[in-house]
Amino acid sequence: MAYTTLISAADLAQQYTQAGWVVLDCRHDLVNPQSGRQAYDAGHIPGARFASLDHDLADHARGPGGVFRGRHPLPDADAFVETLRRWGINDDSQVIAYDAQGGMFAARLWWMLRWAGHEAVAVLDGGLPAWTAQGMPLSTEPAASSRGNLQRRAALVRSVGADDILNQQGLTVLDARAPDRFRGENETLDPVGGHIPGAKNRFFKDNLQADGRFKPSAQLRQELGALVASPASSVMQCGSGVTACHNLLALEVAGMPGAALYPGSWSEWCSDPARPVATGD
Secondary structure, X not given: OOOOOEEOHHHHHHHOOOOOEEEEEOOOOOOOOOHHXXXXXXXXXXXXXXXXXXXXXXXXXXXXXXXXOOOOOOOOHHHXXXXXXXXXXXXXXXXXXXXXXXXXXXHHHHHHHXXXXXXXXXXXXXXXXXXXXXXXXXXXXXOOOOOXXXXXXXXXXXXXXXXXXXXXXXXXXXXXXXXXXXXXXXXXXXXXXXXXXXXXXXXXXXXXXXXXXXOOHHHHHHHHHOOOOOHHHEEEEOXXXXXXXXXXXXXXXXXXXXXXXXXXXXXXXOOOOOOOOEOOO
């Protein structure tokens, strides 16, 4: 049975050494981008490979005409599949992504694998802290190199652009940033403050329990259902299309699939002064 949303540390501990399982370390810090690799080198789940948000899960090249696409724009899909092959991922691989931030970055890789058409991908619930709490080991050895044969398939997820949000009536836009960023009060991460007019705020950490694991599906369904009447007409966004994936994962756990990601998110939206901006609550 494939894991397609979350996996517990206990279940991963029993199965991570199986043939066909690929574990990816997604730790990162938006303020200190080098810290993820440093943390991986200091100790990671044995056999795990490192997935860099900046270099593997994004392509910072500008769009046609030099258009800014946001702080973490998606890479070319075929180039991303090549990265997945470099990590040893095959068509039948079970992929597990983890970080140490409650799934903040691992959820981005979860969404991107589904974007490439690969369903058997899950996030370690509770991340590395849950792993070490089980008394499981860490390693400083790099993963053995291997090459996979993953083939790109039809996307299992949807994405939209800024024009879709501007032109499509009846969309629910859910912003995963912290409340101060949503209100336009954090100039460090958002030099242009505010949010898309009409958007609602669902801080990604609100999907988690105090121990860093996801809330039960029924609780997520109740909380998210109060914000998202129809996932099919909803868009998840954040600062740069990263933590928005956490809300998308939470919706899947809640049994509410079908919402789209706006990959450019606020960093792309606010780069064009012609687009409207709202501040406050």
